Amino acid sequence: MPLPFLTADRASEAADDVALPFEDRERWRRPYRPGPWRVAVAALSLLIASYVLLAAVVIALTGSPSEAGTVFGLSLLVIAAALRLLRMGVWVSERGLRHVRFLVTRTVTWNQVASVRTVQQPVRWLGLPRTLQGQALTLVRRDGSPQDAVPLLTTHGADFLGRIEAFDRAADTVEAWADEYRQP
Template identity: 55%
Template structure:
C-alpha cells in the first residue's frame, strides 16, 4: 500500500539536503548529502539485533555466576554496537572545512584545498564492497594537479559507487549525491583559497 505522505516527506528531506549551500554552513557541521541506503540501514539493524542477543546472554552468564565470561560477552556486544554505528556513519560527509570519507575502519578528512578533481566515471565497481565487480559508475577523487601527492593510479580514491550499500537500488540517488558533492567542491574552492 503506497503511503504518499512518507514519500513526500522523503522527497522534502532530499531536496533540503541538496539545497544546503556553503553560505548556510557558517559553522563546521558535517553533513551527509544523501540518505543512507536500505542495505546499509538493514545491515546496521541486524548488527544491533545481534548485539541485543549478545548483551542478553551476557546478563544470563553473569546471573549464572561466571563473571569473567559475562564481562567478555558484554565486551563483544559493545564491539558489535560500535561496528553497527560505524557501518551507519560510513559514507561521504561535507562541511565548510572540507570533505570527509568515512569507512568502516578508517576515516579520511581533506580540506577543500586538498581536494583535486571530483569526477564521475564508468568502470568496474565492487558490488556491496565485496570482491565481485560489476560494471557501474563511481565518484572518483583525484589529487590536485602539481601537488606532491600526485602519482599515476595510487591516489585515485573512489568515494561512492552506484553499487555500494547506499545506492544499490537507487541509481537516481547516486546521480543526485554525486552532483551535490561536486557542487560543494566547486562552491567551496574559492572560499578555501581566500
C-alpha cells in the same frame, strides 16, 4: 500524530532546486541518506547485540562475572561496529571532504582537491571482490596522491545499490560542494 522526520524530508525535497540547502556549512554532514543495505545490516547487527546482551545477563546471574564481562564486551564491540557502519560514507563541510570507511577516515581540505567527478569504471559490488561496470564518484587531488584509487561513492555500494537516481543526486551534491569551495 506529527512525524518530524517526514517534514524534514519534505523540506529537503523542497530545497532541491538549491545546490547546497544547508545553512550551517561548518558542520560535517552527509549529503545523502544511508542506503537500505547499510541500514539493514546495522539493524541485524544491533538485533544480534541485543541477544548477546541478554546472554551476558543470564551468564552474570548463573555463571562467573568474568565470563559475563567477556560476553558483555563482545556485545559492545558489535554495537560499535553497527554504529561505525552507519557512519560510513562521504561527509562534506566548508572545510573539506571527509571519506569515512570502516576502519579509516581521511579528510581532504578543499584547497587540496583538483576535481570531484563521476566516471564510468569497474566498481566493487557491495564492497566484495566481484566487480561490475558502474559509476563512481572520484576525487582527484592536486598532488596526484595514490589515495585517489578509492572511489568515494559507487552505484553498486551499500548506499546506492538499485538506486541510481539517489546516486546521481548525491554525486551532484558533492560535486556542487567541491565547485563552491575548492580554489581554482
